Amino acid sequence: FLHRWPSLLKYYSQADGVSWLEEYKARHRAGLEAQRIVASFSKRFFSEHVPCDGFSDIESLGCPSHFFEDELMCILNMEGRKGLTWKYYAKKILYFLRQQNILKNLKEYLQRPPDRQSFLEGAVLVDQYCNPLSDICLESVQVQVDDIADKVRHVLRTRHPRHPSLAPGADDVLVPEVELQQQVLDAMNCVLYEQLKYKGNELDYYNSLNSYIHQVLIRRTGIPISLSVLYLTIARQLGVKLEPVNFPSHFLLRWCQGKEGSTDIFDYTYIDAFGKGKQLTVKECEYLIGHHVAEEFYGVVTSKEVLQRMVGNLLNLGKRESTDQSYQLLRDSLDLYLAMYPDNVQHLMLQARLYFHLGIWPEKVLDILQHIQALDPSQHGTARYLVQHTLEHIERRKEEVGPEVKLRADEKHREVCFSVGLIMKHKRYGYNCVIYGWDPTCMMGHEWIRNMNVHSLPHGPHQPFYNVLVEDGSCRYAAQEKLEYISEPREIPHPDIGRYFSEFTGVHYLPNAELEIRYPEDLELTRATVQKIYSSGKE
Secondary structure, three states, rough: OOOOHHHHHOOOOOOOOHHHHHHHHHHHHHHHHHHHHHHHHHHHHHHOOHHHHHHHHOOOOOHHHHHHHHHHHHHHHHOOOOOHHHHHHHHHHHHHHHHHHHHHHHHHHHHHHHHHOOOOHHHHHEEEEEEEEOOOOHHHHHHHHHHHHHHHHHHHHHOOOOHHHOOOOOOOOOOOOHHHHHHHHHHHHHHHHHOOOOOEEEOOOOOHHHHHHHHHHHHOOOOHHHHHHHHHHHHHOOOEEEEEEOOOOEEEEEEOOOOOOOOEEEHHHEOOOOOOOOEOHHHHHHHHOOOOOOOHHOOOOOOOHHHHHHHHHHHHHHHHOOOOOOOHHHHHHHHHHHHHOOHHHHHHHHHHHHHHHHHOOOHHHHHHHHHHHHOHHHHHHHHHHHHHHHHHHHHHHHOOOOOOOOOOOOOOHOOOOOOOOOEEEEOOOOEEHHHHHEEEEOOOOOHHHHHHHHHOOOOOOOOOOEEEEEEEOOOOEEEHHHHHOOOOOOOOOOOEEEEEEEEEEEOOEEEHHHHHHOOHHHHHHHHHHHHHHOOOOOO
């Protein structure tokens, strides 16, 4: 058992009393079930960007989930350039499974008393949910934070050998005097900003990586709230109680200079972790954002409110993203927000509109809209409109016939020169791409044709157009006259490559079974083209 599936060893604290034959059988059955489900996804959900309906099969698994996940990992780790479609759907399923577990952990975290809700743990849960396939755990993040704290202690020991935070067992014990606390903060600023070169990411502020705590530790840069969580966590480990402040436009920390628990905002110094730990007065905080701020915004906030702001930042980034057709970041951040505030009508409506726009999970859209109407009857008009169109979508889906088949022998296709699976280069923009579909003429609407200035092309819209996956992760619609063969074809690193192709041969892609149904004659043409152009024998 352990020779075949060594990654499962961590689930067995002791080998005594384990029936290894039964474990082997259970793992084998889970593997077969995982393979069956993965194999079925391409046929059932090829035309859907997000195979939501298939996840209901996974929610009622009849086998241990860690065995099922292990088989998915085995599929993902298959060597070579084959099995791309299996890997694509295994990744989708694993993404879903892990998010469900993380969501359970988040809900358990939110039910704890506030004094047991670590800011760092909350940041890790957000990070894990948005990056479920990455190896992120609270323990490894904590180890990295502890390492920074040890470096601060070293600096503190050099400068102030008798400092109370250096005493044995002094972790998390509050340092009593403000002057001694200042010494800790000075040592922290020295380590974080001078030695380790942490800084606010001013050049790429709206990059989602700035919000993920494990990326902040790797890249040593972030936005105010992520750097504040790191700064606050280290300070508390060293005996300085800092508190989070939900300041407008720029998250801050506050440090009490007067009586503990004071409600006077002038009894606090405010710390800008984004600005290298600079200490600010109330007036300087206002200068930071350029306008007067009411006293209420200088107050301390809870860990749940910190998470709300972190998730809110990701929500705004998700709305801005233009290349991700599945709006994954927006969907993930909406899930997180509604886990914290399940009755927020505004975000429920946004989720319903998003699913409706993507054409996914129509049954769930109806459930969301019903919930919205129960919470706020004034939304009845908007909800009724979406309900009507969602029901129409469900009916249309039931009436769908088989896929459109495009044959080369058809007279209207005689001008189509390129075929599915060929790796091409765009003459004007220089990007490399792979063809996954084509039309004999441009099938986009008049507005798109006008906006893309298609009429300025020598052949305008009356020429073949190709659906292509581009190496930058985008999907584009390119005119035939703008594409050319590439001199040295290479793999296209696109997240959806496995949705359409089963294998990369070294010079072209092989369409998977579902794509080949739609373009049954293209594979033969692609092979002939490759043989003619790349005669070096790579294939």
